[in-house]
Amino acid sequence: MSEILVLVDHVEGAVRKTTAELLTIARRLGEPAAVFFGSEIDTAREALKHYGAERIYVLDSADLTDHLVAPKAEALAQLVETQQPAAVLISSNAEGKEIAGRLSIKTSSGLITDAVDVQAGDGGVTTTQSVFAGGYTVTSTVTKGTPIVTVKPNAVTPQPTEGAAAEEAVDVEISAAAKTARIVERRQRAATGRPELNEAAIVVSGGRGTGGDFDAVEAFADALGAAVGASRAAVDAGWYPHAYQVGQTGKTVSPQLYVAAGISGAIQHRAGMQTSKTIVAINKDAESPIFELVDFGVVGDLHRVLKSATEKALARRS
């Protein structure tokens, strides 16, 4: 069976949930082979094995981590050349998509980004994408080269299965041309103790209606074990960091439950959350377009409703 290369997304060896999802998808298409960039494979090994990686290619070179995107694309292209995989799966984040874009050109291979589903099909894969702010679903195939697909978080529920995890250190030659954009400083984002926004099963977001006070939003999120998000209006007002923005120019989330508090539901925001399974909104304005999307809506003051709902949710838990 052909290999499916899965580029491991990790933070200092901590494998992200999206990689477990990619390995799960890879099993539908062939034999999952993880590609690990960096020096922390000892931290990552168990998780990769646990989600079914039959092989792990380890590429440990400062060239890969000290420069932006280009060296990773070059290394991956070399692996595609030597291993001839049936497909390459990469997480759909900014860096993942950029690596995929360069890899597509280097290997003359068709590229599909932001897939929400990937199945075996003609030419190796059939993908499903959600486009135009979730207004349409599009199915596509790759007609040239090795299919390169970037996959959005929550496309699939990770299924554990032990893989052989046969490890192979790979030497890569990175050209001088790929080392021209230098990462001169890297600051890890401080942990919030909450789930990652784009991986969370539940997201609670606040918007203009919070008036800048996110306490009720955060408390309700914590009661549900949810991630916290913010609308562009709230971010632009300086009330919440941009890293938590949900929408076209922020993160696209697709959780089981999305709670929009004080968010009107402009197209910019809807583009980032419209594919959520269940949508709940709390807004003072009964005419807000967000109510067109909801499974359940409360017209009322978000601070009052959330504060009371938080108490009730916590009481039910205990």
Place this chain on the structure above:
Amino acid sequence: MKIVVCVKYVPDAAAHRKFNADYTVDRVGVDGMLSELDEYAVEEALKIRDADESGEAQVAVLTMGPDIARAAILKSLQMGADSGVHIIDEAIHGSDSVATSLVLAEAVKRQGAEIVLCGMASTDGSMSVIPAMLAERLGMPQVTFASEVTVEGDTVRVRRDGDAATEIIEATTPLVLSVTDQANEPRYPSFKGIMAAKKKPVEELTLADLGIAEGDVGLEASWTRVEAYAERPPRSAGTIVTDEDGAGADQLVEFLAAQKFI
């Protein structure tokens, strides 16, 4: 210094966006505009130009697409760009990101540029891959998703806010730079800018002018194929309650508990 900004004419996200019979995006039958995210690229180019001490820096905007796509150039000129290049050729119709990056790269080579500027994504396809592909094709450093840009001489330094970390990236021109909507606040065209834009030069180029074979672009040359599309059914109307005497929170918690979220 020459700055080339790659911009895209896109269907208005607030309009009802559609596909053509060949599964390409309908750009003609729907109201369109300069992609909102490209305004940040134009603004950044203008800022870099205006801060350039030589006073000789120039901003050219580059687009490809049907006749109507000229509106994206015009808006950029109204904001303050100096000139435009419009690649217009029927064979371009249906081009994917690979073909688009080929056309743009050849046009950039023809223009010559110290800085090639792009937005972080288009508001229609929103793949975010064109800047990386351009860097690949042009053999230039890639400094992308910049939320803050500093230019000193031929060194460009940016802040890139990633998923897990914030990185400071540095590279030397010529390079490809893309900016997010955090990088700046795009200006509105002034009346003077709107009047001046009418006199600014816009060059029209064909694929032949760029030395690109028709067979290398367009729908037929695409390395992927759309097999089908379906409009997402509208979400069925949900339950909406009005919070009176604190009952809203009770009903909300009941709903969430029934759905097993609590």
